[in-house]
Amino acid sequence: xxxxxxxxxxxxxxxxxxxxxxxxxxISGKRKDGYHNIxxxxxxxxxxxxxxxxxxxxxxxxxxxxxxxxxxxxxxxFRACELFRRSYKITEGVxxxxxxxxxxGAGLGGASSNCAGVLLGLSKLFKLELSxxxxxxxxxxLGSDVNFFLRGISFALALGRGEKIYPLEGGxxxxxxxxxxxxxxxxxxxxxxxxxxxTTSIDNAKLIIYSLKKKDKAFLEKLIFNALTKPFLKVYPExxxxxxxxxxxxxxxxxxxxxxxxxxxxxxxxLGGKIYKSLKKLGVKFLQVSTF
Numbered sequence: 001x002x003x004x005x006x007x008x009x010x011x012x013x014x015x016x017x018x019x020x021x022x023x024x025x026x027i028s029g030k031r032k033d034g035y036h037n038i039x040x041x042x043x044x045x046x047x048x049x050x051x052x053x054x055x056x057x058x059x060x061x062x063x064x065x066x067x068x069x070x071x072x073x074x075x076x077x078f079r080a081c082e083l084f085r086r087s088y089k090i091t092e093g094v095x096x097x098x099x100x101x102x103x104x105g106a107g108l109g110g111a112s113s114n115c116a117g118v119l120l121g122l123s124k125l126f127k128l129e130l131s132x133x134x135x136x137x138x139x140x141x142l143g144s145d146v147n148f149f150l151r152g153i154s155f156a157l158a159l160g161r162g163e164k165i166y167p168l169e170g171g172x173x174x175x176x177x178x179x180x181x182x183x184x185x186x187x188x189x190x191x192x193x194x195x196x197x198x199t200t201s202i203d204n205a206k207l208i209i210y211s212l213k214k215k216d217k218a219f220l221e222k223l224i225f226n227a228l229t230k231p232f233l234k235v236y237p238e239x240x241x242x243x244x245x246x247x248x249x250x251x252x253x254x255x256x257x258x259x260x261x262x263x264x265x266x267x268x269x270x271l272g273g274k275i276y277k278s279l280k281k282l283g284v285k286f287l288q289v290s291t292f
Contacts, residue, residue, distance in 0.1 A: 004048075004117065004152070005124060011055045013125050016048040017117035018292050019108040020148065021176065021257045021264050024208050025226045029196060035144070035161040036191060041208045042148050042156050043174065046292040049114055050099040051077070053121045058093040061085070065098040076111040080118040080142055087138060090126060105184025107258025109145045116149035139163070154291050155212055157205065170213035173291045177265040179246070181239060182283040185232060185260035193231035202227075221253040221266055232260040245278045264289075 024041040102110030139146035144162030211220040
């Protein structure tokens with residue numbers, strides 16, 4: 001994510017923290033720590049939150065977020081700052097100015113990206129020059145997707161609970177249309193509804209890696225998969241109509257990202273008139289994004 005640092009000085013640092021999509025997400029079982037073991041192919045996309053870290057003289061961490069509900073100590077950005085200060089015995093106070101453009105509760109990884117941005121920004125601000133492994137150890141304590149954003153790559157294979165990151169060769173710029181429902185999704189609720197024995201598992205990871213390496217767009221189109229789709233629709237039946245409407249076009253390749261609620265189309269940035277109007281009636285929003 002070092003390519004996301006746009007300005008730094010002795011007292012402040014400014015970053016733009018990107019979102020992600022899960023081109024593939026499979027689950028192999030539940031762990032003793034309560035998390036699930038996953039296998040995922042993640043794509044970084046050009047949809048950004050704005051993050052500014054500024055030293056203050058209060059010896060405290062203060063968060064200022066444009067979404068009131070996120071402006072509290074449970075915010076991952078706040079927690080990341082507190083963990084960083086404890087870990088490296090930093091006494092200076094820090095103001096976190098966070099302007100959210102990535103919708104929360106959409107499966108786009110906004111909170112994890114903010115968290116990674118705070119860790120990288122503080123390392124820069126306090127001139128600690130932490131290694132990637134040192135940052136990873138902090139990231140693992142905060143969230144499953146944090147290490148992907150710390151790595152600063154366009155495509156990666158994520159294993160374990162998502163914290164083990166392996167950069168992927170090749171890849172190409174993919175255009176997407178994001179479909180954003182007017183409700184957010186709870187990751188905990190969706191995973192709780194997941195039943196390994198009742199969910200059809202598709203092992204496409206190696207094939208997707210191959211298609212990215214060979215830049216085979218047609219092959220990739222047939223492979224995207226998310227094992228959380230059924231539990232998501234079970235917890236949020238209002239999402240079922242969105243899937244049914246998109247499915248009217250057999251040439252659309254689409255998927256849920258993460259645990260929802262956002263859905264993305266592969267290679268498409270516009271919808272047919274009837275489908276667009278039908279989705280618009282449900283109150284969804286649309287965003288055109290691409291690989292970053």
